[in-house]
Amino acid sequence: MEVKQIGMIGTGSMGGMLSLLFAEHNIHTHFYDPSKQHVELLQSQARDTGHTNKITYHADHKSLCNALQNDDNKPKVFMFSIPHGGAADDSIDALGPYLNAGDIIMDASNEHWAATERRQKRLAPKGVHYIGMGVSGGYQSARHGPSISPGGSDEALEAVFPFLQQIAAKDGNGRPCVAKLGPGGCGHYVKMIHNGIEHGMMTALCEAWAVMDTGLGLSYDEIGSVFEEWNQEDGPMRGNYLVGIGAQICRTRDSEHGNDGGAVLSRIRDKVVQDADDSEGTGTWAAEEGIRLHVPHPTIAASHIFRVASADAAKRAAVKGAVGGRILPRKISGITDQAKFIRDLRQAVYASFLMSFMQGLHILSRASEQHEWNLDFVNVLQVWRQGCIIQSDFLVDLLESVYRSGQQDNNNLLANLTIAHELRETYPAVKTVVLRALEADLHVPALSASLEFYKYSASTSLPTSFGMY
Template sequence: MEITKAGVIGAGTMGGALALLLADNGVEVSVHDICESNLQKTAAAAEAAGLSARINICKDYDSLCESLGTPKVFIFSLPNGRPGDSVVKTLEKYVTKGDIVIDASNENWKVTQARQQILSKYGVAYIGLGVSGGSYGARNGPSMMPGGEKWAVDMVLPMLTRMAARDDHGRPCVANIGTGGSGHFVKMIHNGIEHGIMSALCEAWEIMDQTLGMDGEEIGAIFDSWNTKGGLKGNFLVEISGSICRTKSSSGAGYMLHDIRDAVVQDANDSEGTGSWANVQSVESHVPAPSLTAAHYLRIASSQVEQRLFINTSLDITPPKREKVTGAERSAVLQELADAVYGTTLLCFVQGLDVLERESMNQNWGIDIPRVLEIWRAGCIIKSDALLDMLHASYLESPQTPLLCRPQIAQDVKRCQPALKKIVLRSIESDARVPCLSGTLEYLKYIGGVDLPTSFTEAQLDCFGAHGYDLKSEPVRHLLKGSYHHAWSG
């Protein structure tokens, strides 16, 4: 059945853009928002785009639902948590069997599954739709990750396919992710990877800006070069970095980056929860993802501006030191930095995909990882063409092998590790802040370590808690309580 009508609830930046994109693709859209100004902005944008005939502004749920066809299809884009709960509660008295609710918010996948259970008793499907691409993608074609009951996802997939961005081969960047909260889960992991890459890039920027003393034009040119060749070729976040670095201050003196407050508040004020959830999920799934976690801690610390000022005075924290690096030496450092950032970006993907695979198995979602990698292309914030090509090929060649054991991934990681070590050492000496880069280096040191210092931890646990331990001389027993106990002196 072709969907020709849809109700959009929440006409903020993302919801309003999605409403216009739906109208662009021939859908009659009824829009409702409790904020009158959002409705006015959407109406004005529709008029400017010549879409007023397909955009119907609704003041209440009665008029919204009366304007929809059968089955009724709702799409909402709201802050996570209680706003969505409120909408679902309100919709309960309006929906009937066969209706479909599409949640295009960044919602917690567990909340999504709880709402699916609430609406399933009415025969109503609830689809968790991960949307990547920001406000531009929402208006012009995003990457989309729908998950829920198969019949419902199959019904809305033609509509989503028309809306989705197309990759270089003309393929729509959307696919049925799986059942339950799988769609929102994949978007959560996407955002965890995104935060890791962004941290690696901001750390690289500080090294070039503060330690090497490069100006915005020079740094922008470096980012541009990374985007045109090598492992970071076709990386969206690298692509936008060049122009950001070159943007001059509004005063005309210096660069805009030096005027911007160093405070990422989206995580700390709970307007963006995906980064936190991705890190909590890695712990719950028992999969180490320190690159993503270190990146998230930096964002959280950055939001605490007043506290940082007090601590700076208390501890006399010094800013990064300027190095005298010129000519061939600087070129060598910049090449090492490129390799370090690429290696960290690759390992952000590896860590995120490890969490994704583990929970897909635990939840029996059966997520098709190669298809997910195809979706993370055009319209997607973590688009990274060369890297994703390599990852995709590795899944087709050896799908059952751990990621870091696949030949091309292992080759790239081994190639980048010496550069990563040099950059981290240089940053320690100059006091540059590199939590994600250094966390990635430590990850490599222990993820494949065969004789970790945790034998000491096992001994302590056995000493004070009789937790038991196993011996190296005996075969490995996976995740079982130790067979031995020692009566430790003292």
């Protein structure tokens, strides 16, 4: 089915950028958003980009649906880009009187996979298709081409797949970063796991930044140069999105603030709130799924817990006062070869990144078995090749080669000889970095969790034997 027009519900940072992307592909976006601010911003952006003839505001759902009707009675196509939870149910209620058999709703929100499956069952008797569709990469990718993970009925996926291929990010070989993943809520589940992996990777990278900043006393520009070198050289950090933007963040200046040369990093609070205030639930859900499915995921879980602790700055300040401020990160002493230590740090971050990927894929594999989604993990990796936060060319190449070899246990990637070799090579570096960081009271929950995960996963002599006596 050729999609020539679409009904967009929700035009915040993601929905607004997607609307502009559709317009550039000559797809008319009819949109509704209860926020006057969102409406005015998108209308202004449409004027600035010359797309006013392709982006049309509607004041209610009836007007929106009437605009999508056509003479040949083709199915109406909608996309949601709204907060998770009840907003989607409210939108379905509002659209309900105007929906016909064959109409398709693509939920591009960060929604819980079980809620997606509940809505699919609700709409199926009317013949309305509901696709749970993760969209990755933030508003920048939404504007230029995101990573897309759709799940739903074969009929619905087949109908919209040409459209999704058209708007999706393209990898270095021009292949779209989208795949027909499977039935039910698997699309939103894959996006949830993407975000869990993202939290593991992001925390490990934050820890590396602090090791260089506080532990080694490097300037922000010097740290930016290290990240840039990691990202550009032909090594394990090649083509890694987080490392690449990490270099940019270190060098970002704000002329209005003279502190530390105007470096924006010098005035950002150590406070991550979206996991604790429930405005973004995917990290919490990913950690919960690992526990529910009995899949060890310590890098992801430790990272999530660290972010939650970060959110309550007042509580941390009270504890700091109670202990007299005696546990303070400080410079690492006794580093005689700083260049070698930074190389070890790169290996430690790489190992933690790889652990995050494997832990997420293990959860995904167990869920696929439980729900009979029959996920193709080469397809999952293709979705993550470009346009998403966990884009990492070297890592995805490595993991794809493992899956294509057929020599892997999807529930135990650590036992694959290729991956075992990679981790065996990084182990001394991870151990060195974690030990030196702990000596200096630096915060390394993700790096240390990765180290322990590797150690106990490779051991058949665990101290749990004592607890079982």
